Amino acid sequence: MAPETALQMASDMTPEMGPAVERLVFLLSTGLARGAVLALFALSLVIVYRAARAVNFAQAAMAIVPVYVAFAVTSASGSYWLGLVCALVTGALLGAVVERRLLRLVPQDNPLPGIIVAIGLVMVLQAGLAIAFGPDHRPVHAPFSQRPFDVGGVSVLSPYDLFVLIVAAAVMGGFAILFNRTSIGLQLRAAAFAPETSRLLGVRVPRMVTLGWMLSIATAALAALLLVPTGLGLDPHAADVLFVNAFAAAVIGGLDSPVGALVAGLVVGVLASLVTGYASAATAPLAVLALLTVVLLVRPHGLFAARRRERHEDPLPEDRRHEAPAARRPAHPAGPGRHLPARPLPQLPARDLRRGVRRRRRPHAAGRPHRTALPRARGADGRRRVRVRPDRDLGGGRAGRGRGEAADGVVGWLLPLLAGVAGALVVSGALGLLLGLAAARLRGPYLAGLTLALVIALPSAASTIPGLAGAQGISAPFVPVPDALAALIAVEQWHAWLAIVVTACVVTPLVALRAGRVGLRMRAVHDDETAARLAGVDPGRVKAGAFVLSSLAAGLGGVVLAIVTQQVSPGAYGLGFSLLLVVAAVVGGLGSLGGAAIGAVLVTLLPWVVDQATAPLPADLGHRLQGNLEIVLFGVVVIVVTVLWPGGLSRLLRTKRPSQNTQLSQNAQLSQNT
Incomplete structure (x- = not known):
């Protein structure tokens, strides 16, 4: 039975509902369709995080390049399905090239260089697309109608929304089978969580990382291709907001949990749809930011992430925190009986590092009064004498009036400026303090997700305030x-x-x-x-x-x-x-x-x-x-x-001069070689 026939039969059997219920049902159905796209994109972020233990901040730009390829192929051939296949292939190839030829050149001991290279890649790809295709919006037609069905007088999903839900469910089911039922999925999981052990067992970890990038970019390209027909059209920045919302969904669900990406993507999509329908589109980022903040306060690693004890937590019990630093022996976070490896403390004076240490003021010597305690000149009546020069008559003359007018002019623009x-x-300062308090609790990509949501939400909040x-x-x-x-x-x-x-x-x-x-x-x-x-x-x-x-x-x-x-x-x-x-x-x-x-x-x-x-x-x-x-x-x-x-x-x-220790070590090495 065709979907249109089934929905028409359901429409004949459904009683009439009120306007409020009709609006709620329509917003929920639309939110599910948008949430499915967010879930796909969040799943792509989870895949690359599980493969490389890093967040790809160039995901939006790398996803929009295959969409342009699909647009060009569809315009030339007239086949949407051929453009879809070309987009998936282009996304997989782009992910492999970026991972093998660019990201492997970046130092892996610090995640910051990889993030900066990803931002540079965003600039190159988006600006290059604007040069090649122009910065204007290009309309993209959907393969099915976007007119919603009428079920009992209520507008529900359109045929294109049903297509999006079916594709998203099929992709997520395929990934579930891949990760849990196949040897390739087992190797991907092993290479992500224990790369050294996987190498010893014969798993080609670099090849698995490349495969993870290919799957991630292809999935992100599919999500962007499904979203573009429902928005303003195709432009180099069409997937930016999708990336921010999907990143927030991935952080809410847990960056290492595909199930969390699915659930959080649907929740964020429904929430954004409801807020947009009942309030405004500019308020939706604020709602997503509020949800993200509440979740991170309760579960800093996401709702579906496994609980873990971070290395930065204080390893000392409450009754030993008063001891001197030299007498402390921190326990290993893995459990009692094990200890942290010896690490050299920073070469800093202890008196400068301890809290509450303040420099004491030296008391004044006996018989030596403070400089501010010197007696002032006074008259015979005990009052202070004020000496007034003739050319400084406190504004009484022409020069004084001129200076007074100049001072009034300066005050006229200086006070509002100050x-x-x-x-x-x-x-x-207040916003910085709030972010600082969040930084004391969050780490890495979770703090980055909060700041990205804040970047999107604050301009939206400013645009909704009437006085601005x-x-x-x-x-x-x-x-x-x-x-x-x-x-x-x-x-x-x-x-x-x-x-x-x-x-x-x-x-x-x-x-x-x-x-x-x-x-x-x-x-x-x-x-x-x-x-x-x-x-x-x-x-x-x-x-x-x-x-x-x-x-x-x-x-x-x-x-x-x-x-x-x-x-x-x-x-x-x-x-x-x-x-x-x-x-x-x-x-x-x-x-x-x-x-x-x-x-x-x-x-x-x-x-x-x-x-x-x-x-x-x-x-x-x-x-x-x-x-x-x-x-x-x-x-x-x-x-x-x-x-x-x-x-x-x-x-x-x-130009850095070598220190004395460096010179001594170089001389010792030279003597040993000689």
Whole structure:
């Protein structure tokens, strides 16, 4: 019996329902269809995480490339099914090429280089697609009708929604059989959870990792191909929101649980559909963020992940935490009777690492009064004498009136500016504190999932607040040039000087903190969290402080950007802008203030150089290259620098003299060889 006939028979037998119930049923059915797509994409993230123990942040860009291939094949041949097969094959080949030819060149001891290479790959692929096919939306037609069926007066699933559900169920059932019933699935699981033991048993672990990447990208391409006909159309960024929601679903379910990806994907899809139907589409990311936050507070590793004890937990019982660091003997997290391997404590003064240590002020010597306690000159009546010069008559003369008017003009723009800066610092500091508290509990991809959801949710929240004028934003007040400098510099130069002053006000305290006890504690937590805790440092407090400092600096940067552009809008601080700042810092060199400056100069100068080089080109080609060629070049620079110089350009340009210990070891080695 055909689906249309069965649904028509069900429609004849179903009684009439009210408008509220009809709307609820329609939203639930639509949410199930969208949730099935999210579950597929989340499953692709779980597959690559189980294969390589890493999150592929280029999943969206790598999934949209096969969709473009399917669009080109379908347009040329007129067959949707041929385009579908070509998309799956292209996704599998792309996953194999990226894993074998690119990711194997990245150091595997630290997950950060792999993440940065993935972000650079996102830039190259998305900007390359915009150059090749154009940045405009392209309509993609579905193979079945998207008009929903009418069952008892209620609009339910459309034929295309039924097709999506059937395909998703078939793919998930196939993966269940593959992982649980076949030898290849057993080898994939063994290579993911115990690679060294699997090598000893004859499993080709690199080949299994490549197979996992192929399956992951093919599944992600299928999910993107199923989603594109239901959205605005095909463009290079069509899968970005899908990736963020699917990543949130994978984190909610557990990054190592395929069942969790299935359940969480359906839940997130239904939740987004209900919130969109009853509130607005801009509120849906807030609901997903709230669900993700609640789940991570209860289960930091996801609902379906196995419980585990992290290595960063305090290995000492409550009754031994008061002992001195030298007398502590931490127990191994695996159980009693075993101990952690000997690790050298950071070479830091213990008095600088212990909590609550403050420098005592030296008492004043006897007979030597404090500088502020010196007596002031007083008159015969005991009152303080105030000396007034004739040319400074407190505004009584012409010069005083002129200075008073100038002061009023300065106050007219300075006070609102200072108030805006203070408000930005308060809001950004509060958000940084919340993220810092989350960072003290979450680790790795789970913290990344929370921050990605926050990046999507905050602009949506700003666009829904009535006082912020929606997605168009609000106009920032104009900061004029002071009258004393109006004849010397232009407005642009004045804004540039303001940016330089704000940057100096940010960098100077950061340099002082980095050279002091705060910097010592941060480096101790970064090098070895357990050793830092044994030395008396609270890693949670240090991380929260680092997030607060970072957010304060970002808030001041937002103030400067608002002054220069004279506008504040949610779209100006989106996901792409955030990734660009992260990549700029990594290219310059993480952990170095000079590296951040190098990355900022590169981000600023590269678009100008590309615009000057592409100015003589034809209009059509110039329109495609504008804003895209510099992103491709920057992505290539990111990949090359991360692979060849993981420390960034600042470490490459830094001339470091060898220490005395290095010289002694080199001399000893030379003597031994001689």
